[in-house]
Amino acid sequence: MFDLMLAPFAACLILVGIHAYLGIHVLERGIIFVDLALAQLAALGSITAVLAGFPLHTPQSYVFSLLFTLAGAVLFSLTRGKRNGVSQEAVIGIAYVVCAAASVLALERIPGESQHIKEMLVGNILFVSWRQIMETLFLYGLVGVFHWVFRKKIMLISSRPADAEKNGVSIRWWDFLFYAAFGLVVTSSVEIAGVLLVFSFLVIPAFCAMLLVRGFTPRLAAGWTMGVFTSLAGIYASARFDLPTGAAIVCAFGVLAFACIVIASLKPGLCNR
């Protein structure tokens, strides 16, 4: 049993590593569902590739899903902030539902491939291979380096966009880069772990960390620690009680979120933003 659960746990480690970090940005920006929208766009790209005659898992198909993701990045970088009192979250939600519906329409024409395309969105972390883990680690490493090198600009734009504008930073351009890198991460993580699990990795550790501690670095440390131990608990529960692994981990994160909400409300002075 141990060797069976080792690869899923390793996958959880690297997924928590990048998503807990990105999650802090996502919560600061108030774009919680952007991962769903970008993952759905990538899937729609692959479907379009199939319709154009390029099978799944070919370089052409990858280029299609990349182009669709970049189109999403352009859209989201152009719609930043509130307009007439409507937040960007609305644009993200619209992009998600329209892409999902368009996928349904397109899939009806290619039902033979539907199973494989569904797999893009409902990856099963129980079957993750070491090769996949190494490839993903490499990709996340690149994105991590990008974020490390430009951390000051990216953080400034996420938390205080007005100041960034004053300093002459091109918000649109940096937003585009942020969303493009984000799209790269989400597309491969969703294929490994599925949308539910990726959403949990992204939002819940960051949410809990922001409830409990202040400052970027302490929050990142708290998010990583809670993410790793909660993943471990979910994987243990999956092995011990024979539950589908992804769903068990998501529920473990649900317990974590609930616990953090209770703790934060018992100690209201814990973290005043």
Place this chain on the structure above:
Amino acid sequence: MLKKIILIAAIFCLPLSIWAKPATAVKNIVASSQDLAYIAARVGGRHVTVKSLTSGDEDQHYVEARPSMVMALKNADVFVRIGMELDMWADALMIAAKNDKIMRGGSGEIDASANIEKLQVPSGKIDMSMGDIHAFGNPHYWLDPQNAGVIAKTIAARLSEIDSANAQDYNANAKAFGEETAAKLRVWQKRLEPYAGYKIVVYHDSWPYFAKRFNLIIAGHIEPKPGIPPSPSHIASLIDMMRREKVKAILCETYFNGKTTGSLSEKTGVGVASAPLSVGGVRGADTYERLMDYIVARLEEAFKK
């Protein structure tokens, strides 16, 4: 000198003898469905323990993997699967289990469809526009009771190869099961005889083997293409067709939406037979015989409506 030669020869032969030693245990049998588990248990008798990876009311097209499934395959001596691309979900489990005995082409992997006379094998190129088509033909072959005997023979032949000491038992068990099912088949055929040539509508294309055996004609499917839910215009044309062709019953898998079949039945006055595809799919259908009894009884009721 002689001792040395014998010693050297022995050393060289040692790995050979290990290699040549036949694997004799078939103690742990794992099957991908309850039907195959039931038949394998009948064939293996007291020599085996059998475990099914799925329950009887699960749709074999979509199965959620759990760790225990991988563990069961890790410890399996034999894995009996439906094959014909139906239980493809088992492929990832087999890779994760890393058990040489049951790997593709391994001695313990039994494709129960091996000796089945297959229906709906597509001729020519398969087009993605045709729906969720299985390249090797329709995989719901166990719903013809005659095929149950064929499956038992296929399993018995392989078990005998692996565990030759008990070959007699396996073959005798398979024969007994085949005869028992054949006798029951005559009873079922008699019960459905009054309805021979009747037209039925089914939900998914799970029933061609069953329909052929019992002389029923499948006039239409609620799914316009396998795996695709019905559109309003498809339902409308289905209702027209059912009235025109005088369809006498709707046969629907228990795990599909009861609302669609219910409204079809309401609009056309045709009875619905809701039946599981696998042993254990409903309470009481815990053997292959009882499963078939159940399906036949629901159909009789629907025809009488």
